[in-house]
Amino acid sequence: MPAFAVPPEHADLRAAVRRFLTECSPEAEVRRLMETGAGHDPAVWKRMAGELGLQGLIVPADHGGAGAGRVELGIVLEEAGRALLCAPLFATVALAATLLLECDDADAQARYLPGIATGDTVATVAVSAADPGRRPPGSGVAAAGTAEGWRLTGEEPYVVDGHAADLLLVPARTPAGLSLFAVDGRLAQRHPLQTVDRTRRLARVTFADTPGELLGRDGSAGPVLDRTLDLAAVALASEQAGAAAFVLERTVAYAKERVQFGRPIGGFQAIKHMLADLLLESESAISAARWAAAAADEGDPDLPALASLVRAYCSDAFVRIAADSIQIHGGIGFTWEQAAHLYLRRARTSAQLLGDAAYHRERHLQRSMT
């Protein structure tokens, strides 16, 4: 099966990223960055671009990237999820670079993609990442054409890595319909939120007559955004699946080493059966995320329905695994010093990003029945 065969170069990519993150994103470093204002280490960010080319992974070669596909991005994000990497990678690559690649604007691509690939530009898409059902992209921001160019006004309440972005890609309404704008991050008002998951930041971004530059044709952003959000959903599913698999590994390891009643707690059926069920969840999440990434690369016309099915599954699986991990860890799992809660925080918040599981189930049904 093409979707699940692993060519050697993919195994190599995974090993290289894992090696890098083991060095640069160990738990102690994650905890240090959680307490900083920026939330990531700019030096590591540059090394990610320089040594591994992660930011330029899906950027075409003529814009300074590796021209890889969604499968490769999925591998990187699985690994980033495992390591709880504190860096605006998802925002910059899975959201912003993806959107630039999808929009029909060669000038904008030439202007922005090289900076993303070199690690000089942190970027994000100002979609209200939560609840797209009730708050579709662009519903919070309006753009008006003036003599000096486009001006944006409005607010997006939950923008992923909005606080750190040099480049904001903003969906906004114009008289012609939904359109896309590039905004210099420094020109918007950015209010960092006190996120439950300190390893991924959100900001409330406010535009008040803020200058923006139109991407693509005025009023043509709808399909571009739909496609971008499908691809981003698949990318986020990879991150969730990778993190879930790692949480299970570390929980199994703990169940083997923690002794009570004179035996490892992993020998008790109450624990064994939980872990067996979690293995089914974790492996299923991995299968789902990898299948969807391969489907995206193959141009599968069912991707919209698939992406939502996979997102819903991976969100639920990650939350369940991270939650049960706390329970299996027992008392130590209730302490701040055990990393289990860091993953639960990531699981619970990433389950809200770009639509929760219920939203995606509904969306799957709508898209699979048409």
Next chain:
Amino acid sequence: MSVRAEVAAWLAAEWDPATMSAGRPRTEFVAAVVEAGWAAPRWPRRWFGRGLSDDDGHVVEEEFRRVGAPGSGQDRHNLYAATVLSFGSDALKERFVGPMLRGEVAMCLLYSEPGAGSDLAAVRTRAVPDGDEWVVDGQKVWTSSARTADYGMLLCRTDWSVPKHRGLSFFLFPMRQPGVEVRPLRQITGESEFNEVFLTGARVPDEHRLGGLGEGWRVLQTALAYERSVMGDRARAGRSDRGMAEVGDELVRLAAETGRLGDPVVRQDLARVAALRTVNEWNALRAKAEVEQGSSSSVMSLGKLAMSRILHESARVRTALAGPRAMVEGPEEPIGDEATFLALNAYFTSIGGGTDQIQRNIIAERILGLPKEYEVDRDVPFSEVRGG
């Protein structure tokens, strides 16, 4: 000539679906398949095979599948012939392997007992030697096809002085004799697919023993492995036994038919079941890819657990859609009837062939490497072990 070309040429000459797919001509065709060595291509020529590699064996099976011809791949699927071939004496193999491959011997399995379900090594059916024969007394259960079977694969205890796994022996047991009484067992669905088999002074020649005396557990493991390899695709999707693939669309259709397609709770359920089914298919494909790439696959062992979840969950949704109709059964109320049937029959998969609970133990121990279950009776002579 390549194996593919050879088997294709053979099929082109011998197989005519119009005349051979049913009844007597089908039997004759399968006999020809066995004669030509295509029934069990990986086995040695001396035993009905062609001594092919596993890969070439798959090529043979593929060619048979392509034209829809029956009879090949039995080296992987025919657990009776495979077990006799692995553990029988040459005389026994001469007598049975051919007829088994040709489908001339009707078989059944005599494993489980009322007191030995999940703990199969606790069987209490006893075989006592009497000259060249064994005299067998005990009770077996969950035996399908017992009424029509010529022989049964019998697991019984031949030594009570050693711990439970070591005192078992395995026999190819003749069913058509006095001392064998078969009583149909009525299932919770109302159907009778299985029987109880009462053995009272029944006899089996020692030459029908498969494997050494006291080696029955090992023989059983081999036989079970063959059985499990064909079990995955046997889950029934309804009384009429449709394929799983059609079931998802059917739930959506049923929701439309019952006027519930606009109900957001139902819609969530429909999508949830669709995800469980789809993800399980992907797991199966991934397992296949991993095995083909030469790595062991942990995904494979999860299939049975996943299938029980799918069956119970879809039956739950179906019951919700049926509503009060689920109080009525029979052909006048097909929607209610099907909901109840599927809810009850889901236990076939979550209990049969190893309960979900045993399955979780196996996954936890063999895949996750967690400590093995403590067995109080593991090293105790079986005569001292409590039954019940």
